[in-house]
Amino acid sequence: MYFNMTWPGFNGVLQAMAPGRFAAAINQAPMRRHGAGYAGDWLKARIAVSKSHALPPAHLLRRVFEIAPNYAAAKDMLCHTPIAVPAIFILSGVRDGEGCVIERTENAFALRMMDAGRVCAGNHFEAHPRDTKRGWRPRPIDSAGRAQCARSLPPGLEDFDWFIPPIANAHSRLAFTANAASHALAVKGVHGTADVTQTLTLAA
Numbered sequence: 001m002y003f004n005m006t007w008p009g010f011n012g013v014l015q016a017m018a019p020g021r022f023a024a025a026i027n028q029a030p031m032r033r034h035g036a037g038y039a040g041d042w043l044k045a046r047i048a049v050s051k052s053h054a055l056p057p058a059h060l061l062r063r064v065f066e067i068a069p070n071y072a073a074a075k076d077m078l079c080h081t082p083i084a085v086p087a088i089f090i091l092s093g094v095r096d097g098e099g100c101v102i103e104r105t106e107n108a109f110a111l112r113m114m115d116a117g118r119v120c121a122g123n124h125f126e127a128h129p130r131d132t133k134r135g136w137r138p139r140p141i142d143s144a145g146r147a148q149c150a151r152s153l154p155p156g157l158e159d160f161d162w163f164i165p166p167i168a169n170a171h172s173r174l175a176f177t178a179n180a181a182s183h184a185l186a187v188k189g190v191h192g193t194a195d196v197t198q199t200l201t202l203a204a
Contacts, residue, residue: 002065003202005176005187012058013065017178017185022071022093024064024078025176026057029086029104030124030136030143054106057087071098078102079109088121094181103127117155122147141169160188160199168193 002018015025055063060081068074071093078089079102089102099114101121110127112119123139124147138144145166153162163175169192176187189197 003178003185004062004065005174010058011062012056013062014058015174015176015178016061016065017180018065019180019183020094021069021180022074022091022098023178023180024061024074024089024091026061027088027090027121028123028139029088030138032086033134033137052084052106054082054084056084057089057104061089071095075100075102078104079111082107088123088125090119090121092119092178092180101127118151120147120150122150141171142166159186163190163193165193 002016002021004013004016006012006014013024013026017023060078060083063081064074064077068077071091074093075091078091083104083106086105089104090100091102092099097114099119101112101119103110103112103125110125112121112127122143122145124143125136126147128136146169149164149167150162160175160177163172168175168190172190172192174187175190176185178185183202185202186199188195188199
């Protein structure tokens, strides 16, 4: 069993929590630079995706939630299963030290383990999977600033006190917290920094 925060008609998983197993989410990866400008780089990336027979990241994450029995198995699948497009996976388990960021290209990965009790990711690579000489274009808005803000948050914040600018920004559409160890979950819909739904809470 797992709880999937999604919308009608979408058949992948972008963020979910499996009580007693793990919680995970996908962040959009940076855009691979091809030296063709923003529009040209985007087009080259779309062409590459159309030629791939690998799973989209959201379909891989759905498979992980359906069959992985624990954090270790989930991490192995997210690291080693080929995917159609680069992605960033954030994964947490139920035991001390179980947390990581998995930066993925189609056939490679770089792993960032939990540090000082937390893992944080924006929409840029920090561990840098080595498959391009031209580098990567971070996704907006202020990916580095959002990651740094997340790292600097004080411990013990309650509810959604962490959902502040620049973490909350004009592109934000959903905020959630999940604890697979205690089975607790809270999620709300947002439009930028404004709430547009009530908070759904599953108590521990």
